[in-house]
Amino acid sequence: MSGSSVGGVSIPGWRILVVLLCFGVVLALPFVFREPRIVDETDARRVIIISPHNEQIRYEFGYGFERWHELKYGEPARVVWSTPGGTSEIRKMLQSDWKAALKQGQQPGGNADLVFGGGSYEHGQFKRGVKLTLEDRDQEQVSAWVRRLGANSVPSLDDPSKIVSLTIGDVQVELTPQGNSTSLWSITADSSISIPAGIPTDHLKKTYGRTQVAGTPLWDEDQYWLGTALSAFGIIFNNDLLRELEVPQPVSWDALCSPKLRQEVALVNPAQSGSVTTAFETILKRRDWTPGWWILRRAAANARYFSASSLRAPTDVAQGDAAMGVSIDFFGRFESQSLRDHGAGDRVGYIDPPGETMLDPDPISLLMNPPDPEMARRFIEFTLEPAGQSLWQFPPGESADGLGPRQYSLRRLPVSADLYQSHLNRFVDQIDPFVNAEPPPFNDRNMRSFISTVFQACAMDTIVELEAAWNAIVTHPAYPEDDEGIVTAADVSDPQLKQMLELFDDIPDIPGPDGQQWSLSTKEGRATIKAGWLKRGWADAGLWDSEANPARALRRFLSEQFIGNYRQIVRMSQVNDEKQPS
Known part of the structure; x- marks a missing residue:
């Protein structure tokens, strides 16, 4: 061998x-x-959830619900997450899906059970739903559409003076004869995107312990949405960069306005993020319209970019790509905690500007025609029970009573009154947000309607001109040195700089019918402009092209005015430079 x-x-x-x-x-x-999985995915019933939440929240609520469901109901469960973007993007996606279904005569929904996360405004839009009108349908087309939608019978369409009203499933339908005959009809279909959760009111009152916080409802009175946590809004900041830039830590929203922060502020497009729109709304409602826009415009002039996601700003500040950013509280606290846990010390901090933030519920909504309504309601039940509420604030790790997250410290504020009363000592952030919470002093709901339009017009559409104008102002010889706050025209005596600041902060009046002009700076003006422009009340006044979207037309009008002001500021600066001795 x-x-x-x-x-x-x-x-x-x-x-x-x-x-x-x-x-x-x-x-x-x-x-x-490895630890055995709670869920055998082949046997488990699924709940499909659309969410803007980050990976850590999805992990804890997915794992927590599967474990809780097995213990309470004795059967496996599986959470399937869908994450198409922020809440505004989710709303637009669902509105588009609902309209497409109604156009085809189909019942909307059926692809997901719940939307979990986002602000109360966006979930209010789910309740409001969509409305679609189909014109010039003959009787045969109308009958076919009604049958496809699920009607048991087709109504008579023989009376040209009669509007036929129907409820088919959860869709409200009106059939209206066009003209004085019955040959052509219009179909109007009205459908909410969410439906009531159907939880006994007494149970909700016991769970929440109150109905509102600082004037803001904790749940929709018809249960189209239910708050699961509370969000506040503030500033995340990178201490290393602030030291390099010689900028103090922020104590108020004014900190975003420092000229030393040019190209150092992380901002998000409010048109793509409902939570960031609420953050901007917070500034306006706390400071009022004009002072609020002083802050927002200077912050925009200092912006490094305008992101499409509210997650990017805190991430970039944590990584040192920006010095400050507007952030939802839990994103800011999570980044700060995560870096501290990994030995980075106090490199990143977060602050809710004292007396200048607002609390907003972070809701869950049951979608119309959910694939498994029982599982959907069980998930809602879980989010409001101690097993779900404790995930927001308890530290991660094993506990004797099984409460709290498994791996991540989420650092969000729960809504359950009982949790604050019996377990506040276990909170990572030992804060009771219901103590001393006060409504904002300038609580005009119409402010929100204009945030996206005005911000895009004064900053995003005009960013080159905005930055040039801002640079011309802060480098003017008369601009106060080392002023970290807001400098307005009222704060300076130099006539040229005063005029430059007046132009910079100007928001033009909006034209109305018959040569009238309306100001966005007043409550009455905002209500009138909203009704006339955004709600198309002045559609026949010739203020915009009949085929145009009035909100976009308003944005273009404002952009042109802002660009003119910014360019005039730069020209004034150039004249001043020419006068300086060489």
């Missing part, structure tokens, strides 16, 4: 066999020693 053997296997072959065996053991170890 050419070599020795072991058990009939040659020594080299035996060695290879041992290596392969060891390799197989290594591969198997994770499967042998």
